[in-house]
Amino acid sequence: DSGVTQxxxxxxxxxxxxxxxxxxxxSGDLSVYWYQQSLDxxxxxxxxYYNGEERAKGNIxxxxxxxxxxxxxxxxxxxxxxxxxxxxxxxxxxxxxxxxRETQYFGPGTRLLVL
Amino acid sequence: xxxxxxxxQALSIQEGENATMNCSYKTSINNLQWYRQNSxxxxxHLILIRSNEREKHSGRLRVTLxxxxxxxxxxxxxxxxxxxxxxxxxxxxxxxxxxxxxxxTTLSVSS
Numbered sequence: 264d265s266g267v268t269q270x271x272x273x274x275x276x277x278x279x280x281x282x283x284x285x286x287x288x289x290s291g292d293l294s295v296y297w298y299q300q301s302l303d304x305x306x307x308x309x310x311x312y313y314n315g316e317e318r319a320k321g322n323i324x325x326x327x328x329x330x331x332x333x334x335x336x337x338x339x340x341x342x343x344x345x346x347x348x349x350x351x352x353x354x355x356x357x358x359x360x361x362x363x364r365e366t367q368y369f370g371p372g373t374r375l376l377v378l
Numbered sequence: 379x380x381x382x383x384x385x386x387q388a389l390s391i392q393e394g395e396n397a398t399m400n401c402s403y404k405t406s407i408n409n410l411q412w413y414r415q416n417s418x419x420x421x422x423h424l425i426l427i428r429s430n431e432r433e434k435h436s437g438r439l440r441v442t443l444x445x446x447x448x449x450x451x452x453x454x455x456x457x458x459x460x461x462x463x464x465x466x467x468x469x470x471x472x473x474x475x476x477x478x479x480x481x482x483t484t485l486s487v488s489s
Contacts, residue, residue, distance in 0.1 A: 265420065296476060306421075306466065306479040319475035353420060364408045364474050369421040 266290065267370035269354050275376045281342040284373045286354030288335055294318070294357045295337040296367060297329055301350040312337055344377045351375075382410075382467040382480030390486045397454040399483040401467030402447075408470055410443055410450050411477065415464045424452075424465075457487045 266289035276282055288295050297309040299322075308321035312331035323329075326344075331337040341348060351374050355367040385400045403410070409428045413421040427434045427443045427450065434441045440453040454461055464484045468477040 265422070267420075305481045308471070308476040308478065311475055319471075319473060321471075321476060351418065355421075364470055366411065366423045366426055367477060368423065369413075371420040372418075374418070 265368040265370065267354060267356050267368050269370035269373050271373060272371065273374050275378065276344060277378055278344055278346060280344050281340065282344065282375065284339040284352050286337045286370055288356030289368050292356035292358050293335065294359060295331055296355040297339050298353040298355065299350050300353060346377050349375055349377045382469055382478065384465070384467055384480045384483040386483060388484045390488065391457055393458055393487055393489045395457055397457050397461070397485055399452045399465050401450045401480060403469050404448065408474060411468045412441060412452050413466045413468060415466065421466065459487050459489045461485060462487045
């Protein structure tokens with residue numbers, strides 16, 4: 264158990280809908296990262312937050328947004344969903360902001376299926 | 379963009395055999411990490427090797443890093459059925475803010 268929790272585990276929704284994925288980082292970790300894993304694109308970095316502020320953006324679509332709250336949990340909002348958004352969404356956390364230089368601890372993921 | 383590329387894409391071995399996976403990357407790195415993912419589950423960090431290290435061990439895992447060739451290898455000795463998983467190498471992006479993962483090697487260990 265990494266100490267990172269994600270809810271829900273599974274989500275089935277329809278095209279055009281909006282969903283919110285939630286992540287709680289390990290105790291004491293200030294950075295939260297969101298990744299998308301799909302069969303064709305592999306594991307891709309979406310966005311990073313550090314202590315409530317956005318720190319880095321990866322391949323995140325404009326239809327997607329995220330935030331980190333004062334208690335450090337984070338939410339990833341996906342809107343106007345398309346079939347191609349079906350994927351596993353992972354949250355990871357680390358203690359510092361330099362996520363590329365330190366170990367990241369991954370949650371179990373949310374499997375999103377868009378029908 | 380893909381930074382790390384694992385090779386082979388898939389590997390099938392018998393219990394007790396050693397498994398070797400390779401990773402090549404494109405740009406200079408601060409460190410290289412290996413993660414394991416059991417089917418459809420979260421990634422588990424295995425080992426981190428810094429750019430000034432050449433070899434690192436953790437239990438049955440041995441990682442090597444050759445920065446001149448921009449490559450790393452992960453050796454799992456005396457493999458077990460429980461080692462069946464996908465293995466990914468990851469390096470930091472240029473800003474050092476996030477990890478870039480390869481597409482992974484799928485290891486299957488049969489008893």
